[in-house]
Amino acid sequence: MIEVKGFSFTYPTASRPALADVAFEVAPRELCAVVGGGGAGKSTLAGVVSGTVPHLTGGTAHGVVRVNGRDLAETPLSGLVGEVGLVMQNPFNQISGARFSVREEIAFGLENLGVPREEMAARIDPVLDDLGLTGVRDRSPYELSGGQQQLLAIGSILVMRPTVMVLDEPTSQLDAAGNALVFEALGTLREQGVTVLLIEHRMERLAGAADRVLVLDRGTIVAQGTPGEVLADERLEEWGVAPLRYTVAARHAAARGLWPDRQPLPVTLDAAAEGFGETTDRLARGDRR
Numbered sequence: 464m465i466e467v468k469g470f471s472f473t474y475p476t477a478s479r480p481a482l483a484d485v486a487f488e489v490a491p492r493e494l495c496a497v498v499g500g501g502g503a504g505k506s507t508l509a510g511v512v513s514g515t516v517p518h519l520t521g522g523t524a525h526g527v528v529r530v531n532g533r534d535l536a537e538t539p540l541s542g543l544v545g546e547v548g549l550v551m552q553n554p555f556n557q558i559s560g561a562r563f564s565v566r567e568e569i570a571f572g573l574e575n576l577g578v579p580r581e582e583m584a585a586r587i588d589p590v591l592d593d594l595g596l597t598g599v600r601d602r603s604p605y606e607l608s609g610g611q612q613q614l615l616a617i618g619s620i621l622v623m624r625p626t627v628m629v630l631d632e633p634t635s636q637l638d639a640a641g642n643a644l645v646f647e648a649l650g651t652l653r654e655q656g657v658t659v660l661l662i663e664h665r666m667e668r669l670a671g672a673a674d675r676v677l678v679l680d681r682g683t684i685v686a687q688g689t690p691g692e693v694l695a696d697e698r699l700e701e702w703g704v705a706p707l708r709y710t711v712a713a714r715h716a717a718a719r720g721l722w723p724d725r726q727p728l729p730v731t732l733d734a735a736a737e738g739f740g741e742t743t744d745r746l747a748r749g750d751r752r
């Protein structure tokens with residue numbers, strides 16, 4: 464569980480806060496996505512919830528951030544291993560380079576923690592299996608596709624059994640196939656009951672995957688709710704976020720009376736198909752109101 468209350472943060476050299484009076488909660492097992500324009504404070508928020516900001520960055524922080532009830536201001540980063548894990552944009556930067564195979568790379572963090580050998584196998588093999596990496600377990604991490612490397616980064620964190628995972632634009636460096644792999648892995652995290660904070664700009668995938676969406680604009684949370692509520696909001700563009708094509712198409716149709724009256728604007732392909740299907744049926748019946 465993540466709890467953020469009245470939290471503000473200013474980087475050491477900055478003249479204005481990167482985050483201002485931010486408040487939200489992510490319930491256990493929930494997947495909460497964060498969207499916003501460039502410089503809105505998304506990466507800073509990822510750092511705050513994973514403990515790197517301000518522990519590693521310095522700067523001035525006010526307010527409270529708790530992960531599983533632990534106040535991060537009072538918890539050293541080492542105390543967060545097994546509680547919260549951070550996956551960043553570029554999988555390449557997250558591979559230690561100190562190990563020869565995928566399996567050894569996943570073992571690396573556990574070795575550092577001094578986990579006994581027998582327990583290591585019991586923890587690593589299911590993670591490889593869950594993420595579909597068993598077939599490449601003996602390969603070098605550098606031979607993997609970008610998507611598989613990101614899965615490896617996720618696996619290296621997952622094996623530490625955090626209850627909370629923060630992913631900061633994990634698909635931004637990946638092609639469509641890599642994207643699909645990462646979003647499948649998010650499904651796996653959910654099945655395992657991990658609470659997820661996901662910074663993501665691929666709105667189509669996010670709309671189908673998230674329980675809740677927060678919008679950050681210039682360091683402030685300007686909207687939060689279900690993907691349907693938040694992503695169909697007509698202020699989305701003002702907040703620096705490009706709306707989904709389905710929503711835009713349905714908004715145009717609605718302005719011409721061609722979207723079903725009581726149907727909310729769609730944020731998924733299925734919902735768009737349903738709404739436009741209803742309109743087509745109505746017109747086919749000769750109902751042109």
Ligand SMILES: Nc1ncnc2c1ncn2[C@@H]1O[C@H](COP(=O)(O)OP(=O)(O)OP(=O)(O)O)[C@@H](O)[C@H]1O
Pocket residue numbers: 474475476477480481499500501502503504505506507508520
């Ligand atoms: N290390 C730093 N020192 C000073 N200011 C910083 C630092 N990192 C980020 N900032 C500033 O803090 C604000 C928020 O930045 P942040 O990177 O969190 O935004 P973001 O939403 O992740 O942006 P983007 O989508 O462009 O990555 C910006 O004004 C940025 O210039």
